[in-house]
Amino acid sequence: MNNSEKQFIYELDAGNTYRPTVHARSPWSETMQHGGPVMGLFGREVEKAAAQTGMRVVRLTVDLLKAVPFEALVAETRFEREGSRIAAIVSTLRPVNSDAPVARASGLLLRARQRDHPYRGNTEYPLPCPTGSEAPRPVVRDKPPTFFHEQLDSIHGVDDAGRYVWARMKQDLVAGEATSPFQKAAAMMDVIYGWGARMEVARIRALAPGKHAMPALSINVDSTSYWERPFTGEWLGMRPSVISQQDGIALVSNVLYDEAGRVGTSTASALNQGKPKTP
Numbered sequence: 001m002n003n004s005e006k007q008f009i010y011e012l013d014a015g016n017t018y019r020p021t022v023h024a025r026s027p028w029s030e031t032m033q034h035g036g037p038v039m040g041l042f043g044r045e046v047e048k049a050a051a052q053t054g055m056r057v058v059r060l061t062v063d064l065l066k067a068v069p070f071e072a073l074v075a076e077t078r079f080e081r082e083g084s085r086i087a088a089i090v091s092t093l094r095p096v097n098s099d100a101p102v103a104r105a106s107g108l109l110l111r112a113r114q115r116d117h118p119y120r121g122n123t124e125y126p127l128p129c130p131t132g133s134e135a136p137r138p139v140v141r142d143k144p145p146t147f148f149h150e151q152l153d154s155i156h157g158v159d160d161a162g163r164y165v166w167a168r169m170k171q172d173l174v175a176g177e178a179t180s181p182f183q184k185a186a187a188m189m190d191v192i193y194g195w196g197a198r199m200e201v202a203r204i205r206a207l208a209p210g211k212h213a214m215p216a217l218s219i220n221v222d223s224t225s226y227w228e229r230p231f232t233g234e235w236l237g238m239r240p241s242v243i244s245q246q247d248g249i250a251l252v253s254n255v256l257y258d259e260a261g262r263v264g265t266s267t268a269s270a271l272n273q274g275k276p277k278t279p
Helices: 035-051 181-207
Strands: 008-013 017-020 056-064 073-082 086-095 103-110 153-159 162-168 172-174 218-220 222-227 236-246 249-258 261-272
Touching: 008 035, 035 056, 035 073, 035 086, 035 103, 035 172, 035 181, 056 181, 153 181, 162 181, 172 181, 181 218, 181 222, 181 236, 181 249, 181 261, 236 261
Parallel strands: 008 172
Antiparallel strands: 008 017, 017 073, 056 103, 056 222, 073 086, 086 103, 153 162, 162 236, 218 261, 222 261, 236 249, 249 261
16 A cells, blocks of 8 residues: 555644544544544654653553543643653643633653663563464454454453563554654544443453343443553554453553553443343
8 A cells, every 4th residue: 555545534624633533533422532542642642742742651540521522622731741761741622713612631741761681570461472484364344444443453362371462563553654663552542432442342242151141231431551662563462361340331451562562551431332241
């Protein structure tokens, strides 16, 4: 695919106004944007601000305050704190003709120091590399992709530690510029609940078909990701550590990977949109 044919999700006007293309579509409504591209925009805004400081993004939190309309969004980003070792960034997205934000984000930056002996105290369960000879086969869809999450390449697998998924984003986030690994990873944070629920369904069916309630259909309302080091490459790996639903509220927590190994964690909450399903 040459540059003229390459797909992108947003066009950028006046430096801070993002106009969505069809690749930002949501399955919930034709008038809504998918949460993934919105989170990708916040990744771009926070990463751009972080570049001014030389510090590293270690946390990105996104709140989807209401349905994000399928129209141009204005980004407003500023430093809430800018110290020599710690900085905090806040960013909002609002429709062009409104002063009310539909989504907001906060980013935490820390200044990294080179250490000779990195330390991790927990047990690590690496994922089979998605590009290795033993990698599971990618999911093949029986119809053309319509919504943002359907346009992601995905590879699902299971090993001794449980189920996992690898995903990568093929489109550029903004027309005319290369999308950084962090921006792509941020855009995929919206799918962590959906894929976590699917992996839980597969686990339950394998253990006791027909005997347990399945996770209900839910809609994401936020996302928080922590990054132990910079995300690299194209493929983002996810292994769920916790997934729960009670009283109409759902939570999921994932361990995140890139092709070099564990890279961070992510959490998300959601509202149930229907009754729990059984196999």
